[in-house]
Amino acid sequence: MTDGRLDTGVAAGRLSAEDYAENFADLHPPLDRHEAVVAADRCYFCYDAPCVTACPTGIDIPLFIRQIATGNTTGSAKTIFDQNILGGMCARVCPTETLCEQACVREKAEGKPVVIGRLQRYATDAAMTAGKQFYERAAPSGKLVAVVGAGPAGLACAHRLAMHGHDVTVFDARPKAGGLNEYGIAAYKTVDGYAQAEVDYVTAIGGIAVEPGKALGRDLSLAGLCTSYDAVFLGMGLGGVNALGVEGDDSEGVIDAVEYIAALRQASDLATLPVGRRVVVLGGGMTAIDVAVQAKLLGAEEVTICYRRGKDNMNASEYEQDLATSKGVAIRHWLQPKRILAQSGKVTGIQLEYTTMSDGRLTGTGESLTLGADQVFRAIGQSYVTEPLEGGPSVALEGGRIKVDGEGRTSIAKVWAGGDCVAGGDDLTVSAVAMGRDAAESIHKSFNTRSGA
Numbered sequence: 197m198t199d200g201r202l203d204t205g206v207a208a209g210r211l212s213a214e215d216y217a218e219n220f221a222d223l224h225p226p227l228d229r230h231e232a233v234v235a236a237d238r239c240y241f242c243y244d245a246p247c248v249t250a251c252p253t254g255i256d257i258p259l260f261i262r263q264i265a266t267g268n269t270t271g272s273a274k275t276i277f278d279q280n281i282l283g284g285m286c287a288r289v290c291p292t293e294t295l296c297e298q299a300c301v302r303e304k305a306e307g308k309p310v311v312i313g314r315l316q317r318y319a320t321d322a323a324m325t326a327g328k329q330f331y332e333r334a335a336p337s338g339k340l341v342a343v344v345g346a347g348p349a350g351l352a353c354a355h356r357l358a359m360h361g362h363d364v365t366v367f368d369a370r371p372k373a374g375g376l377n378e379y380g381i382a383a384y385k386t387v388d389g390y391a392q393a394e395v396d397y398v399t400a401i402g403g404i405a406v407e408p409g410k411a412l413g414r415d416l417s418l419a420g421l422c423t424s425y426d427a428v429f430l431g432m433g434l435g436g437v438n439a440l441g442v443e444g445d446d447s448e449g450v451i452d453a454v455e456y457i458a459a460l461r462q463a464s465d466l467a468t469l470p471v472g473r474r475v476v477v478l479g480g481g482m483t484a485i486d487v488a489v490q491a492k493l494l495g496a497e498e499v500t501i502c503y504r505r506g507k508d509n510m511n512a513s514e515y516e517q518d519l520a521t522s523k524g525v526a527i528r529h530w531l532q533p534k535r536i537l538a539q540s541g542k543v544t545g546i547q548l549e550y551t552t553m554s555d556g557r558l559t560g561t562g563e564s565l566t567l568g569a570d571q572v573f574r575a576i577g578q579s580y581v582t583e584p585l586e587g588g589p590s591v592a593l594e595g596g597r598i599k600v601d602g603e604g605r606t607s608i609a610k611v612w613a614g615g616d617c618v619a620g621g622d623d624l625t626v627s628a629v630a631m632g633r634d635a636a637e638s639i640h641k642s643f644n645t646r647s648g649a
């Protein structure tokens with residue numbers, strides 16, 4: 197794959213320019229002032245609000261909603277940014293239906309929550325459009341911190357460190373900052389270059405130098421960073437993808453979903469993206485839903501998600517599943533891939549086996565099903581890659597990811613980590629932000645402790 201193009205042998209440009217524009221428009225257009233006030237008025241401003249507890253960044257939700265209701269939109273944005281400097285992106289991408297809005301008392305009582313995510317977007321958009329910056333740097337501390345990875349975890353960490361007066365250099369292997377906000381999130385959730393606009397907003401505080409195209413393990417080493425900086429934060433995300441491991445999985449047209457989505461997000465013209473007529477997606481998480489929906493929106497005739505367990509086991513929320521089916525994606529359960537069918541090296545279909553639970557274990561039933569396909573997307577999970585840290589001080593892992601304590605400290609002195617690359621997270625943007633922010637506070641605290649302040 198080069199320059200956002202994929203050489204899969206299937207056709208590009210299935211739709212008109214108008215269709216692409218319509219299909220990839222903002223999933224939830226922003227609320228206007230009247231809509232925002234009406235939505236805010238539904239909030240009971242609960243004491244001990246369950247929505248706050250359900251938010252990984254702990255935003256004071258009743259307070260920011262009350263500020264919208266009383267016309268203090270700027271104050272509302274500050275309430276959000278105080279806890280979550282990427283509150284604008286989170287307003288767009290958080291699965292609110294399983295977080296704050298699921299916990300909302302109005303969801304419990306009436307099945308209709310306060311639209312917290314859309315209100316959060318209303319407030320943060322207003323402040324960012326106005327160029328309103330809320331934070332000034334503390335007096336320079338003289339401390340230097342290296343952040344590896346400019347995704348949500350790294351950016352949140354860098355911003356909080358900069359607030360405390362520390363000088364931060366953010367290294368990222370990719371040409372652009374933003375991590376999966378820039379290269380992964382579905383295009384219709386973050387339109388009009390929002391990811392880059394947010395990076396600019398976050399770094400405008402000053403004291404943060406972003407160095408793209410610099411990879412740990414290639415251009416930098418952990419030992420070198422530990423020598424040159426007072427602290428290091430690792431926020432490298434998950435760089436690996438799980439292999440399919442079935443016959444024919446190297447056929448042309450069998451594609452890694454994350455790679456395809458990255459190409460889609462970077463394409464200046466969606467008509468250049470080859471998409472199959474009959475597409476099969478393997479997986480049951482957010483990535484599977486996103487690639488399936490986007491393939492349909494790019495003009496695929498049939499898109500079928502095949503997942504090896506049942507509906508309730510899917511990592512994608514019910515809302516995401518409904519979104520996919522509303523766009524014409526079929527979701528089939530209890531099917532696992534057995535063999536990719538190909539002719540002249542190009543995929544023509546996939547043979548799947550029905551599955552069932554037996555004695556608490558997932559097993560194949562022996563019955564099979566064949567689906568014709570000219571594109572098969574692998575969306576069966578990502579994994580942490582250890583190579584960037586090899587050869588340096590040995591960072592302890594747990595379950596294949598970096599082991600950290602409650603403050604984000606790794607097993608190596610001076611090294612913290614957060615976001616998807618650490619063990620025990622839930623692989624959400626908002627959780628990565630929370631971990632980056634909290635690690636920054638821990639780093640700051642360690643400087644004060646070390647200097648005896």
Ligand SMILES: Cc1cc2nc3c(=O)[nH]c(=O)nc-3n(C[C@H](O)[C@H](O)[C@H](O)COP(=O)(O)OP(=O)(O)OC[C@H]3O[C@@H](n4cnc5c(N)ncnc54)[C@H](O)[C@@H]3O)c2cc1C
Pocket residue numbers: 289290291344345346347348349350367368369370373374375376377380381382385410411412413431432433434435454457482483486584614615616617622623624625626628
């Ligand atoms: C397709 C897809 C869709 C998703 N959709 C949603 C969604 O709708 N809502 C949601 O909440 N979550 C979603 N997620 C999950 C969410 O994007 C992640 O949880 C979040 O981005 C994790 O942030 P992070 O900072 O830990 O890692 P990342 O965002 O992955 O950022 C890591 C950064 O580190 C850089 N890096 C990696 N290795 C190196 C190295 N060796 N040296 C230097 N830099 C390096 C990368 O280039 C990258 O910029 C989605 C994930 C995927 C894959």
Ligand code: SF4
Pocket residue numbers: 238239240241242245246247248257258261299300301302310312
């Ligand atoms: S739970 Fe719902 S009603 Fe209560 S404060 Fe949160 S958003 Fe408002």
